[in-house]
Structure formats: structure tokens, C-alpha cells
Amino acid sequence: MMTTPVWQHRTSRANIVLWVGWLFLVALFVFCWQVMTKDTIWAFVADAPEQAADLGSRMFPPRWSYLDKLWVPLWDTMNIATLGTLLGVIIAVPIAFLAASNTTPSTLFVRPVALFIIVASRSINSLIWALLLVSIIGPGLLAGIVAIGLRSIGFVAKLLYEAIEETEKIQIEAVTATGASGAQILNYGIVPQILPAFYGISVFRWDINIRESTILGLVGAGGIGVQLQASLNTLAWPQVTMIFVVILGTVVISEWVSAKVRHAII
Amino acid sequence: MLSVNHLSKTYAAGDKALDDVTFTIPSGQVVGLIGPSGAGKSTLIRCINRLVEPTSGSIQLGDTTITGLSTSELRAVRRRIGMIFQEYALVERLTVMENVLSGRLGYVSFWRSFFRKFPAEDVQKAFALLARVGLTDHANKRADALSGGQRQRVGIARALEQDPQLLLIDEPTASLDPKTSRQVMRLLLEMCNERGLPAIINIHDVVLARQFTERIIGLQAGKIVFDGPPSELDESVLTRIYGEEDWKTLEHDSEAA
Amino acid sequence: MVDKISSFPKTWKRPPVFFESAPLRYSLYALALLWFVLAIGTVDVNWSRVAEGMDRGWRFVKGFLTPDFTSRWKDISAGLIESLTMTLTSTVVGIVLAVPIGIGAARNIAPKAVYYVCRSIIALSRSLQEIIIAILFVAMFGFGPFAGFLTLSFATIGFMSKLLAEDIEDIDESQTEAIRATGSSWLQLINYAVQPQVMPRLIGLSLYRLDINFRESAVIGIVGAGGIGATLNTAIDRYEFDSAGAILLIIIFIVMITEYSSGYVRRWVQ
Numbered sequence: 001m002m003t004t005p006v007w008q009h010r011t012s013r014a015n016i017v018l019w020v021g022w023l024f025l026v027a028l029f030v031f032c033w034q035v036m037t038k039d040t041i042w043a044f045v046a047d048a049p050e051q052a053a054d055l056g057s058r059m060f061p062p063r064w065s066y067l068d069k070l071w072v073p074l075w076d077t078m079n080i081a082t083l084g085t086l087l088g089v090i091i092a093v094p095i096a097f098l099a100a101s102n103t104t105p106s107t108l109f110v111r112p113v114a115l116f117i118i119v120a121s122r123s124i125n126s127l128i129w130a131l132l133l134v135s136i137i138g139p140g141l142l143a144g145i146v147a148i149g150l151r152s153i154g155f156v157a158k159l160l161y162e163a164i165e166e167t168e169k170i171q172i173e174a175v176t177a178t179g180a181s182g183a184q185i186l187n188y189g190i191v192p193q194i195l196p197a198f199y200g201i202s203v204f205r206w207d208i209n210i211r212e213s214t215i216l217g218l219v220g221a222g223g224i225g226v227q228l229q230a231s232l233n234t235l236a237w238p239q240v241t242m243i244f245v246v247i248l249g250t251v252v253i254s255e256w257v258s259a260k261v262r263h264a265i266i
Numbered sequence: 267m268l269s270v271n272h273l274s275k276t277y278a279a280g281d282k283a284l285d286d287v288t289f290t291i292p293s294g295q296v297v298g299l300i301g302p303s304g305a306g307k308s309t310l311i312r313c314i315n316r317l318v319e320p321t322s323g324s325i326q327l328g329d330t331t332i333t334g335l336s337t338s339e340l341r342a343v344r345r346r347i348g349m350i351f352q353e354y355a356l357v358e359r360l361t362v363m364e365n366v367l368s369g370r371l372g373y374v375s376f377w378r379s380f381f382r383k384f385p386a387e388d389v390q391k392a393f394a395l396l397a398r399v400g401l402t403d404h405a406n407k408r409a410d411a412l413s414g415g416q417r418q419r420v421g422i423a424r425a426l427e428q429d430p431q432l433l434l435i436d437e438p439t440a441s442l443d444p445k446t447s448r449q450v451m452r453l454l455l456e457m458c459n460e461r462g463l464p465a466i467i468n469i470h471d472v473v474l475a476r477q478f479t480e481r482i483i484g485l486q487a488g489k490i491v492f493d494g495p496p497s498e499l500d501e502s503v504l505t506r507i508y509g510e511e512d513w514k515t516l517e518h519d520s521e522a523a
Numbered sequence: 524m525v526d527k528i529s530s531f532p533k534t535w536k537r538p539p540v541f542f543e544s545a546p547l548r549y550s551l552y553a554l555a556l557l558w559f560v561l562a563i564g565t566v567d568v569n570w571s572r573v574a575e576g577m578d579r580g581w582r583f584v585k586g587f588l589t590p591d592f593t594s595r596w597k598d599i600s601a602g603l604i605e606s607l608t609m610t611l612t613s614t615v616v617g618i619v620l621a622v623p624i625g626i627g628a629a630r631n632i633a634p635k636a637v638y639y640v641c642r643s644i645i646a647l648s649r650s651l652q653e654i655i656i657a658i659l660f661v662a663m664f665g666f667g668p669f670a671g672f673l674t675l676s677f678a679t680i681g682f683m684s685k686l687l688a689e690d691i692e693d694i695d696e697s698q699t700e701a702i703r704a705t706g707s708s709w710l711q712l713i714n715y716a717v718q719p720q721v722m723p724r725l726i727g728l729s730l731y732r733l734d735i736n737f738r739e740s741a742v743i744g745i746v747g748a749g750g751i752g753a754t755l756n757t758a759i760d761r762y763e764f765d766s767a768g769a770i771l772l773i774i775i776f777i778v779m780i781t782e783y784s785s786g787y788v789r790r791w792v793q
């Protein structure tokens with residue numbers, strides 16, 4: 001694929017490096033594949049189509065009557081996502097200002113700490129946060145809300161600090177030149193410039209959080225995932241399908257809402 | 267009165283942008299600052315309100331020495347100096363009125379400015395200035411909804427809302443068409459004359475500079491190479507500032523204008 | 524001054540940014556407040572359990588600050604190897620499959636029928652979350668990293684082909700036109716006009732997806748699809764917070780490395 005004439009403007013040395021790179025990637029892939037599948041029981045894999053057919057026959061039709069029991073968990077799920085987003089955003093805003101190179105009070109000490117908080121929060125999936133929190137504060141909605149909040153901090157703060165770094169310097173200078181104080185410069189020079197990005201990021205994260213909060217119940221952090229876990233444990237596949245349908249519907253609607261809102265803002 | 271003494275600025279990159287610049291501006295005088303691109307005009311203007319930190323030398327406004335002030339003292343002196351920018355530098359997403367009122371930020375508390383509850387005199391002054399620059403109907407529009415000429419007039423209103431004792435004006439017309447440029451220059455001049463306000467106008471257009479200012483300072487590679495009335499700005503002086511060029515055509519333009 | 528200054532209004536109110544009608548605005552505020560109160564009301568918290576947990580929370584913080592890599596190192600390294608191999612293989616397979624699907628889902632170069640098929644595959648892959656796919660694949664293929672590999676490959680297809688298709692739809696039409704005018708075949712068109720334009724971003728996105736897949740590989744272990752997630756799950760279940768802290772730090776460290784190196788590669792590619 002890479003031998004097209006377009007790439008010929010590279011020197012032949014660069015070409016060799018490229019080829020060695022691709023070769024290395026292929027070798028790495030083969031190696032990883034072997035390590036990964038060394039304990040795989042291929043009989044199970046070969047059996048998969050049958051299993052799939054079996055699963056399919058057990059999953060359909062969904063148990064529609066189960067829907068009645070899902071409204072309250074759904075309400076909880078929405079609340080986990082929304083309250084969690086609120087919590088995350090509230091904490092993320094100051095962190096973003098500490099992390100942005102043009103607003104941080106200290107590039108040497110404060111900025112690295114803020115950046116570490118961001119990367120730590122982003123590296124750890126909300127389900128893992130939930131796992132931890134359930135073990136610490138016990139199962140329930142609160143664990144879910146805090147898990148969503150903790151995961152959202154990094155996401156929101158990262159995008160927001162990038163927006164802060166992209167603000168137009170001249171607008172900020174003009175406010176500075178009037179003799180405004182630091183807080184006033186923030187309020188008049190920086191905030192108006194990042195506000196649309198801020199709303200967009202928050203709504204975007206809310207949309208993602210709706211998705212994520214549907215499964216937090218698998219580890220006991222509340223919401224519709226609790227029902228999913230219970231149905232899986234009892235192998236009640238028609239209920240599982242029903243839950244999937246509800247999750248899918250919620251996700252589609254929230255995606256639509258978020259797209260609409262972001263469109264209206266920008 | 268503004269006096270600048272032995273001002274030098276060397277940027278971190280090593281560019282010597284200003285080299286031992288000294289001049290004095292008495293109150294009420296409008297000075298045109300000309301010079302080729304990179305001569306240090308913007309640097310000079312920005313050193314005066316310390317958006318750029320001078321390397322050495324001193325600057326005095328009235329009896330305040332601007333160089334060497336603490337942060338809070340610097341704020342107090344910045345509010346006495348109005349600044350107008352080439353790219354207007356309005357806060358695009360704020361309304362016109364908020365932009366004009368932001369000229370009072372140095373005078374009001376944070377909470378007052380946060381809730382946009384400015385003192386009655388400030389609001390009245392802002393409305394009066396908007397009327398003066400002909401933008402009364404645009405007060406509630408967002409700044410990015412205005413045309414270039416309108417934006418620059420908001421910039422002027424913002425600077426004057428400060429009740430400044432000095433105006434620093436960095437290429438006010440560079441982004442405007444010739445007609446609007448002249449209108450804006452005329453407006454600026456009238457405003458300065460009404461208030462007896464001294465101003466430094468950094469300007470590329472020699473014709474405009476001649477037409478509108480009473481004194482011209484020529485800057486070349488960070489040094490003052492000319493300081494005198496526009497009438498003395500002849501071919502040899504222009505060559506000294508800008509280098510060799512056929513300046514005759516310029517004379518012609520100037521008469522036509 | 525043209526007019527006397529005292530003739531001007533003494534106050535000014537900023538016009539509202541959203542929802543200009545005041546009744547609508549206030550009812551929306553009221554609604555939001557009502558929701559907030561109700562939502563907080565339904566979060567019923569067992570405060571004595573939370574108070575009890577503070578001690579465990581503190582132990583977690585301590586465990587995170589003084590991680591224990593050694594006592595569970597065998598489990599950790601096994602989980603880590605599964606996660607890493609799973610990440611790499613699924614990213615490669617996912618991208619290889621995503622390229623044809625992405626091309627097929629680009630409106631400007633694919634035939635109508637192909638376009639709809641490819642778009643449906645993308646929609647299916649994107650609307651199902653990794654965890655849900657993992658549950659199904661574990662049920663079909665049994666426990667272990669193979670199910671995880673399939674999950675991540677499937678998710679990668681949806682992600683990559685959607686972005687690739689959007690990129691292709693955004694490419695500069697004049698270049699495609701120019702190549703078309705030479706009477707080239709469809710494959711030549713892709714090769715000469717499309718590939719050079721989307722290649723740098725494709726590489727950037729691949730690295731980004733590699734990063735995502737690694738993070739996801741740490742999660743799907745919770746439902747039995749292999750990887751470090753299972754190890755982490757066990758550590759947390761046993762309240763071994765110092766081992767859990769070690770695993771989390773490793774995850775953070777690897778994510779930091781991928782992020783840093785992908786930034787480097789992206790700059791090199793462009």
C-alpha cells in the first residue's frame with residue numbers, strides 16, 4: 001500500500017525505514033497473536049456459530065413486559081449520568097485553568113500536577129472507578145455518580161484547557177490594558193472566548209456518560225446495569241435483550257439531543 | 267505629559283527591538299509614529315503600558331514612573347492609558363456595550379463587573395460615547411456582528427470610557443478601507459482635541475500621518491531617526507526611515523487626498 | 524459631546540444569551556431545579572456505609588501512593604501481557620477491516636448499495652458498547668482474551684471506518700476530479716487521489732484508537748474477556764488496594780507513553 005508514487009519524494013533512506021517499520025509491525029502482530037491465543041481453546045471458537053445460534057434463539061423475542069420494571073432504573077441511569085457530569089465539570093473547570101499554559105499560576109509545579117490528574121482520570125474507565133467506589137463506599141447510585149464524575153474530570157479538563165490555550169491573546173491583552181484585575185481578565189477576556197467550547201464539551205461528555213452509566217450497574221453502581229447483571233446471572237436472556245433495546249433507545253436519543261444542542265451552540 | 271527616557275527593549279529571542287529611545291509628549295499633542303515593518307513601533311507603544319516589559323530606561327506619565335511599578339500600581343496607571351489596536355481586539359463574544367464598559371474595569375470591583383452592574387455615571391458615559399461614535403443602535407449586538415469600521419469605533423469608545431490621560435493607538439486603520447480609515451482618523455483627532463488628550467498613533471500610511479498629526483517620530487531598527495513636524499517630512503527623511511524608493515508618487519497621492 | 528450626558532440611561536442590562544422570552548427562561552430554570560431536587564432525592568445514600576468506607580478510601584489513597592508491584596506480580600504481568608497483545612492485534616485487525624468499510628461508507632466515492640451496507644455496519648458497531656459486545660462474545664466464544672480481541676476489533680471497525688469515511692467525504696474534490704479526468708480506474712482513484720490525502724490522519728487516528736483499545740482492554744476483563752481488568756477486579760474484591768494501586772499506575776503510565784509517542788509519530792507523519 002505504501003509504495004505509491006506519492007511516497008517517492010521521500011529519500012530512499014526514509015523508504016527503507018518505512019519498510020522496516022511495516023515489517024516490524026507485521027512481526028509484532030504475529031508474535032502478539034501467538035502469545036494471546038496460546039491458551040485459547042479452539043474447539044470453543046469453532047463451536048461459536050452454534051453457540052451464537054443458540055444464544056440468538058434464547059434471546060428472542062425480548063420480554064416486552066419486563067419494560068415496566070425498567071423505568072425506575074432508567075431514571076436512575078439518567079441521574080447518574082447528569083449529576084456525574086455536573087460533578088465532573090465543576091471539578092474540571094479549575095483544573096483546566098491550572099493546566100492551561102497561559103493561565104496556570106506555575107508551569108513548574110502546578111501545571112504538571114494538573115496534567116497528571118487529567119491523565120489519571122482519563123486513563124481509568126468509569127467502570128473501574130465504579131468498581132473501586134463500590135468497594136469503598138458500598139453499592140448504589142452515589143458510587144455511580146462519583147465514578148462518572150471522576151472519569152469526566154480528565155475528559156472535560158483536557159478539552160477545556162486546550163480551548164483556553166487557543167484563546168486569542170490580543171483580546172485578553174486589550175482587557176489587561178484597561179487596568180483590569182486578574183479575575184476581571186478571566187471574566188471579560190478569557191471566559192467569553194471559551195464558553196461555546198465549554199458548553200459543547202459538557203454536552204458531549206453528558207452524551208458519553210449516558211452510555212457509560214447504563215453499564216455501571218454490572219459492578220453494583222446503580223442504574224439499569226443492575227437489572228442487566230441480575231438477568232445475566234439468572235440467564236434470563238429475553239430480559240437481557242429487553243434491556244439492550246432500552247439501552248440502545250436511550251443512547252440514540254441522548255446522541256440526538258447532544259447533537260442538536262451542540263449544533264445550536266456553535 | 268509623557269516622557270520616555272533611554273528606553274531599550276531586547277526580546278528573549280535576542281531581537282533588539284528598541285534602542286535608547288528618548289522623547290517627550292506634552293499634553294494635547296497627537297504624535298504619529300512611523301517606520302518600516304519591524305522597526306519597533308508596536309513594541310514602543312506596548313512598553314508604555316507595560317504589555318511588553320522594557321529591558322532598560324524609564325517612562326513617566328505625569329508624575330508617575332511607570333517602569334518599576336508593582337502589579338496593583340500598574341493596574342492603576344493602566345486605567346489612565348487608553349489603547350486602541352489594529353485588529354480592534356474587541357472581546358468578540360461580548361456585546362458592544364460590555365466591550366465599552368470594560369473600559370471601567372480598572373475602577374470597579376470584581377463583583378460589580380461580574381454582574382455587569384456598573385455605576386450609573388459609567389453607563390451614561392458609555393451610552394454617550396456610543397452616541398458620539400454613531401453606534402447607539404448597536405449597543406446590544408455582539409461585537410463580532412459589526413463591520414471593521416464599526417468595531418474600531420467600539421474600540422475607540424472603550425479606550426475613552428477609561429477617561430484616559432494618554433491614548434496609545436497601534437495602526438488604527440490598517441484593517442480598514444481608505445474612506446473608513448479617514449473617517450476613523452478624523453474621529454480620533456476630534457476626540458483628542460475635544461479632551462486635550464495626548465496620543466501616539468502608530469501608523470503605516472505616511473499620507474494619513476501627515477494629514478492628521480502635528481508631530482511625527484520616525485523609527486528605524488529601534489532608533490529614532492526623525493522627530494519633527496509633518497512639513498519637514500521630505501524625500502530625504504523618508505529615505506532615511508524607509509530606505510530608497512520613489513517618493514514622488516506619494517506626494518501626488520497626498521495632494522489628491 | 525453632542526448631548527448632555529445626564530440625558531442617557533443610567534442602567535443597562537445585558538440581553539439574555541439563550542431563550543429570549545423571560546417566561547420560557549424562568550420555567551426552564553424552575554424545571555431544572557425541580558429535576559435537581561427530585562434527582563438528589565432519589566439518590567438514597569447509606570451514610571453509615573459511606574462513613575465506614577472512608578477508612579477503606581484512605582487505604583486506597585495510601586495504596587495508590589505506595590503501590591505494591593511485587594506480591595501479585597505474576598497475576599499482574601499475565602494480565603498485562605493479555606491486555607497488550609489483545610490491544611495490538613485488535614487494533615491492527617480492526618483497522619485492516621475498517622479501511623474497506625470506511626471507503627465503502629464515503630458517499631462521494633462508493634456506490635449507493637455499498638454505502639448503505641457499510642453505514643449499517645458502522646451504526647451497529649458504534650451503538651453497542653464494548654462491555655455489551657464483550658458479554659455477548661464471552662457467551663459465544665468462552666472466557667479469555669480471544670473474546671476480548673473480537674470485542675475490541677469490532678469496536679475499532681465502527682470507530683475507524685466512521686472517521687475515515689468522514690475524512691474521505693471531506694477531501695478536496697478538485698484532486699479527485701483531476702485524477703478522474705485522466706481516465707483512471709476506481710482503484711487508481713483511491714490510490715492516487717484519496718490515499719495521500721487521508722493517510723496522515725489515518726495514522727494519527729490509528730494511534731489514538733490503540734490508546735483507547737488499551738484502556739478498554741483494562742475494562743472488559745470485568746465481564747470475563749481477559750486482560751488486566753480481571754486482575755484488577757480480583758485485587759479490588761480482596762481489598763488489596765496496594766496491588767490495585769499498582770495496576771492503576773501501570774495503566775496510567777502506559778496511557779501516558781502511548782499518548783506521548785503518538786504525538787511524536789503524528790508530528791513525524793505530517
Ligand SMILES: Nc1ncnc2c1ncn2[C@@H]1O[C@H](COP(=O)(O)OP(=O)(O)OP(=O)(O)O)[C@@H](O)[C@H]1O
Binds near residue numbers: 304310
Ligand atoms: N513577542 C515578541 N517576541 C520576540 N520578538 C518580537 C516580539 N514582538 C516583536 N518582536 C520583534 O521585535 C521587532 C520589532 O517588532 P514590532 O512588532 O515592534 O515592529 P513594528 O514596527 O510594530 O512592525 P509592524 O509595522 O510590522 O507592525 C521585530 O524584529 C520583531 O520580530
Ligand SMILES: [Mg+2]
Binds near residue numbers: 307308309
Ligand atoms: Mg506593529
